[in-house]
Amino acid sequence: MLSRPVIPCRRWPILLLALATLLGACSDSDDGDDRKTSMPPGTQVQISIDPSESAGTLDQRYLGFAFDTAQFTGGYWWSSSSGELVPEPTPDLESPKLRKLVSFLAPSRMRIGGTDADAAYFCPEEGECELPAAYRDTFQDSENERPGVLTQEDLRRAADFAEAVGARITFCVNMGPGPRDPHTGRWTPENAEALIRFAKSLPNRDLFDVWEPGNEVNILNYEFVMPVLLVPAFFAGDLALFASLARREAPGALIAAPGCFFVPYEGLADLRYTRDLLAVSRENIDVVTWHLYATQSDRCPDLFSPARASKEMLFDESFIAMHRGFARSVAAAAAGKPVWLAETASAQCGGQAGVSDTLLDALWLADWIGIMAEEGSSLFVRQTIVGGDYGMLDPETFAPRPSFLAYVLFRRYVERCVLKTEGSRELLKTHGFCAAGRPGQVTAVLSNPNDEAVVAEIALVGTDVRRAEQWTLSASGNLYATRASIQGTEPAEDGTVPNPPGSPVHLEQGKAYVRVDPNALVFAVIEPAVPASACSP
Structure with missing residues (x-):
């Protein structure tokens, strides 16, 4: 008869400790x-x-959002309830709900820009101003002339809002026909100087840390009645004058340019403008910016692109490959300078109702951020935080749309690099x-x-x-x-x-x-x- 081995009592504690260690290891190997x-x-x-x-790297403030300049000047802009351009009121920047919501994105970047930036006149005195004659009748579409006055109170409120929500400000300065010499076509700096000086006089002056000379300068001749054809070689002279002004009045601030608008299927011309300007003005550009909308809304003219906003187009791999190519080429042209996708959304011209304001847009946005980061863009400015169908918050109630919640989740769980x-x-x-x-x-x-x-x-x-x-x-x-x-x-x-x-x-x-x-x-x-x-x- 075989007998079982007897384990001495003094060895039991050792065996129990080993068993506990083994069980703990098994638990750790699970989840x-x-x-x-x-x-x-x-x-x-x-x-x-x-x-x-x-x-690819991400800027510390890689989540950007925009207010359109028209939302401050009362210009014509895209209404979420209409397919027409209508006068746009300024959002309630003092709203506790709006401030609370946007603070969930901090640290963030706030851009004030858009087409109306190149029609805006800064009022150098406190209160309201008349729009100077040179700033009138400047749009190619004369039926949609904008009032165009930007007041000191507008800047004050924008700065206070940015401070409350933990944002820094990129401010777009007029490079359109208004501040240009009608004979030579050269940009004149006087109104921009008054604007920058006032911004730098505010108690939260340091929030204005990026200045942007013009919005989509490659298509200014399309939008406005310009006194000159604004080719890169000519704009380089304007940019040099602007850089001198900005560095004198706002030392330490960055200059972001050229913000070229990339039209799908015509992107090579837009890329050439970016490349050609960098070739002659690299020393006057600190951040290379560009604009791209994934598709076009029903409001957009057909000449922009045949790609209408839909689930199929937003996730079409051949279309995405084209966008990747644009991003990669801009990053190559930047040659080491930071690249920001400074205006973007799923659909242009105010966004597409039923797409840009839905969960579909949030799923697209999450993919888009990853794609653009992989191709060299380190910061993304969503057009817009509120306003139009592409606004991330409902324009009436500020209720978060799905894309805003996606942005919040990015802030909570993503940083540094892709x-x-x-x-x-x-x-x-x-x-x-x-x-x-x-x-x-x-x-x-x-x-x-x-x-x-x-x-x-x-x-x-x-x-x-x-x-x-x-x-x-x-x-x-x-x-x-x-x-x-x-x-x-x-x-x-x-x-x-x-x-x-x-x-x-x-x-x-x-x-x-x-x-x-x-x-x-x-x-x-x-x-x-x-x-x-x-x-x-």
């Missing part, structure tokens, strides 16, 4: 979270993120980033603009996934909803954006399995077993 998970249902898509390889990410884009649009406020961790941003659930099998190059959790932006599967929720919770009436805990992500064999519901956007924060070197201090 490091006591909330149990199982493999989520859905079509699986394999995604690879390299936590050691940056594919990471090299590979995987099929057929069902899922995925980009890896460094996780905000979590050194060494990674955030995967996943857009699913389809009617079926998709599961992203995420592998990190060179390391396993230690734990992960996710946040979902959705609207009960409705891609065209104008309101959305984060983890099932909608923003409060007072402007509070919910910040609920994330949901645990299933881990298996060192990979994360992230379920993305139909027509939803997910931010998945992933902790690697080995800290991401591209995201470490």
Whole structure:
């Protein structure tokens, strides 16, 4: 008869400690979270993120938003309730709700610019001014002449708003026909000098840290009755004069130019303007800016592009490849200077109702930020924060549209750089980033603009996934909803954006399995077993 070995009593504590250690290790090899998970249902898509390889950097204030100059001057602009240009009132910048909402994007960049910037006259005295004769009858479309007066109170209110919401200001200065010598066509600096001097006299003067000479200078001759053909070689002289003025009156501020408007299918001409201007004026440009809208709204003239706003066009891979080419070429022309996509939205000419104000736009925006960051643009200015169909907040109630909530999630979970990410884009649009406020961790941003659930099998190059959790932006599967929720919770009436805990992500064999519901956007924060070197201090 065989006898079982007897374990001496004095060895039991050692064995129990070993067993506890083993059980703890088993627990850590799971997801490091006591909330149990199982493999989520859905079509699986394999995604690879390299936590050691940056594919592009992000500015600290990479989330930008815009007010159109017309919203200050009372100019004609796109109404969200009409297809016509109508006089645009200034949003209530003192609104506690508006300020509370926009502060969720801090630190951010606020741009004041647009077509009417090149028609605006700054009133050098306190109060209202008459528009000088030289600033009248300057638009090619004479039926839509704008009043065009920018007051000292306008600048004061803009600066106070920016300070309240944690933003810095990019201000676009008139390079249109008004301040030009009618005989030589040369730009004259007197009104711009008065504007910059007043801005720098304010107590929050340092917020005006970027000055922009003109809006879309490559098409000023299309928009305005100009006394000269504004080719790059001629504009270089204006830019030199502006740079001298800005550096004298606002030392330390940056000059952002040329802000060329890229027309889809005609982008090579717009790229040539950017290249040619940089060739002769590189020393007078600190930040290279450009403008691109993914598609055109029904309001836009056919000559801009045949690409009308729709889900199909926004995610058309051949169209995206063209946009990637534009971005890559601008970055190459910048040759090391920062590149900002200084005006962008899913559809031009005020945006497209039923697209730009819906969850579809939020899913597109998340993909667009990743694409443009990968191709060299480090900051994105959404046209607009409020106003038109592309405004991220409802113009009447300031209720957040889905794209605004996507912006908030970017601020909470993304910073520093976009990471090299590979995987099929057929069902899922995925980009890896460094996780905000979590050194060494990674955030995967996943857009699913389809009617079926998709599961992203995420592998990190060179390391396993230690734990992960996710946040979902959705609207009960409705891609065209104008309101959305984060983890099932909608923003409060007072402007509070919910910040609920994330949901645990299933881990298996060192990979994360992230379920993305139909027509939803997910931010998945992933902790690697080995800290991401591209995201470490």
